[in-house]
Amino acid sequence: MAANDMAAKWDEFCDTLKAAGQELTKDHVPQDEQSQAEGLRYLSRMARAALEWYVEFNDAAFPVLYQPAHETIKLGADNPDNIYQKAVIDGRFDYRLSGKRGSIDYISFATSKGSYAENFKQIETGFLDSNSIEIDADGNFEIILSASEQLGNWLPMDTESESLLIRQTFLDRALEAPADIQIQRLDRSAMPEPLTAEKITTDFDKAMAFYRNTIGLFSKWSREIRENPNSLPLW
Secondary structure, three states, rough: OOOOHHHHHHHHHHHHHHHHHHHHHHHOOOOOEEEHHHHHHHHHHHHHHHHHHHOOHHHHHHOOEEEEEEEEOOOOOOOOOOOEEEEEOOOOOEEEEEOOOOOOOOOEEEOOOOOOOOOOOOOOEEEEEEOOOOOOOOOOOEEEEEEOOOOOOOOEEEOOOOOEEEEEEEOOOOOOOOOEEEEEEEOOOOOOOOOOOOHHHHHHHHHHHHHHHHHHHHHHHHHHHHOOOOOOOOO
């Protein structure tokens, strides 16, 4: 790909950000100063989330646990009592999670396929929680992620699994310490491959799809909640 192709992809990304601004003018969106200011901040935060999810941390051969939602990236309906940790994975590989349990009340581990960048469907392919894993006397644990059954703590995947999500849930933040967890691919090569034009443009395509779809989804939820007060959600 030529330099012009990279410039065109950047223009497309910027156009995607620009188009999202129209959400702030829709009829169901409050027009008071604070709501509009928060709306603008939300659009900026989602741009950062899109780049982190699909550009910075999108190598299943060398996964990194990062926080996809936190105090300055609020997706929509995320739990303020959770620490969210995410890693991109590939069901064709095997991975090891290793960590120290800490004293946080509850931890869950889930693998899934599908995403907001694709079809809005995240289908769970494996699940474990802190009530069902073996932990040694010092609080250490290991979990193997694999599409093949494993001895000990096994978090299942299938060949299409593409995401790991860890939720650490506080009962009392003042008294509890979160778990310290790392991920490693078991059969990885010595170092990552150099970045290619095909890889970066594909990653930007996913980031743009995530940005459009996620903002559109939570805007829709906001409208439906306003239209149906004191009712259970429609989704």
